[in-house]
Amino acid sequence: MIRSVIEGVGSYLPEKVLTNAELAVKVDTTDEWIVERSGITKRYVAADNQKTSDLAIAAAERALKAAGRDGKDVDLFVVATTTPDQIFPATAARVQAALGRPGVPSFDVQAVCSGFVYGLAVVDNFIKAGQAKCAVLIGAEVFSRIVDWTDRTTCVLFGDGAGAVVLGAQEGNGSTADRGIISTHLHSDGRYHDMLYVDGGPGTTNATGYVRMKGKEVFRHAVVNLTEAVNEALAANNVTIDDVDWLVPHQANRRILDSTAQKLGLDPAKVVVTVDQHANTSAASIPLALSQAVSDGRIKKGHLVLMEAMGGGFTWGSSLVRM
Ligand code: UT7
Numbered sequence: 239m240i241r242s243v244i245e246g247v248g249s250y251l252p253e254k255v256l257t258n259a260e261l262a263v264k265v266d267t268t269d270e271w272i273v274e275r276s277g278i279t280k281r282y283v284a285a286d287n288q289k290t291s292d293l294a295i296a297a298a299e300r301a302l303k304a305a306g307r308d309g310k311d312v313d314l315f316v317v318a319t320t321t322p323d324q325i326f327p328a329t330a331a332r333v334q335a336a337l338g339r340p341g342v343p344s345f346d347v348q349a350v351c352s353g354f355v356y357g358l359a360v361v362d363n364f365i366k367a368g369q370a371k372c373a374v375l376i377g378a379e380v381f382s383r384i385v386d387w388t389d390r391t392t393c394v395l396f397g398d399g400a401g402a403v404v405l406g407a408q409e410g411n412g413s414t415a416d417r418g419i420i421s422t423h424l425h426s427d428g429r430y431h432d433m434l435y436v437d438g439g440p441g442t443t444n445a446t447g448y449v450r451m452k453g454k455e456v457f458r459h460a461v462v463n464l465t466e467a468v469n470e471a472l473a474a475n476n477v478t479i480d481d482v483d484w485l486v487p488h489q490a491n492r493r494i495l496d497s498t499a500q501k502l503g504l505d506p507a508k509v510v511v512t513v514d515q516h517a518n519t520s521a522a523s524i525p526l527a528l529s530q531a532v533s534d535g536r537i538k539k540g541h542l543v544l545m546e547a548m549g550g551g552f553t554w555g556s557s558l559v560r561m
Contacts, residue, residue, distance in 0.1 A: 300529075316330055379522045
């Protein structure tokens with residue numbers, strides 16, 4: 239059977255760093271509160287002239303280089319983002335124009351913090367259906383643009399960045415020993431729309447709006463949904479948590495990562511953590527974490543990696559991948 243194999247990973251973080259101490263000058267917060275409640279110590283913020291597509295293109299270039307591929311090899315560009323450059327055209331079209339061949343398909347996926355996991359499912363299905371042979375999937379966000387910088391309950395939690403993977407079609411034997419995406423599992427429950435949302439948009443206020451969140455409720459749902467999504471991936475593939483080399487979770491809150499690992503009975507040393515350095519970069523957080531762990535040599539070819547995410551909607555999901 240055809241497998242979608244991750245051939246290369248890359249990421250890009252903007253230059254500007256915003257520390258907790260700097261934030262404490264803007265809003266009524268402290269470094270101690272932010273670290274204790276979220277694990278976050280700093281976040282990266284895009285320059286005024288940097289758009290999501292700029293971050294996405296930089297990350298995709300690095301992923302293509304790591305894969306030994308040229309953008310002209312790519313026959314599908316997908317960007318997972320909640321902060322597109324414009325309502326339309328898709329941010330992915332800018333990436334395709336910068337790196338790809340004219341004529342190949344490009345589109346955005348919107349599933350907020352679950353966007354990268356949703357994107358993996360979409361790209362995997364294109365590749366398995368024979369409609370793409372080499373795809374670039376990017377999670378990219380300038381979340382700082384939709385954060386209310388006067389709201390201490392949300393503004394301390396988010397950051398900007400981008401991560402990308404190049405996925406190529408390769409023949410596998412259908413077992414979990416194959417390299418590539420082994421399975422994807424997606425969910426949503428729109429009844430929880432008002433727990434985590436942006437209070438604007440073209441169809442409501444005709445303005446962009448800002449992130450609003452009932453943090454405690456989201457936290458509670460996140461631990462339950464993420465644990466279920468991981469167990470679903472394990473059961474579907476007849477593997478145990480001990481078979482997993484690395485958990486690469488969406489990075490929202492250090493306490494969510496710790497609680498989920500504990501519920502799963504997973505050794506915390508197997509969890510890739512970047513939330514302390516990047517904060518929550520929404521759709522970019524998983525590929526940013528993946529990129530970090532690949533580049534520092536922790537994640538190696540052949541390792542079994544479980545990714546999971548949960549975000550606004552609610553949306554959530556998981557993907558089991560052999561690198
Ligand atoms: O990526 C999508 C998924 N997102 C998430 O998963 C986020 C989930 N939620 C969370 O990460 C946590 O709920 C938060 C980090 C947002 C909040 O942590 P918490 O332990 O649930 O705190 P809380 O909201 O219950 O707030 C506790 C107190 C409140 O004061 P009172 O009412 O107890 O007097 C808040 O007003 O902390 C106060 N507070 C702050 N204090 C200092 C809230 N934000 C801040 C702040 N600095 N930045």
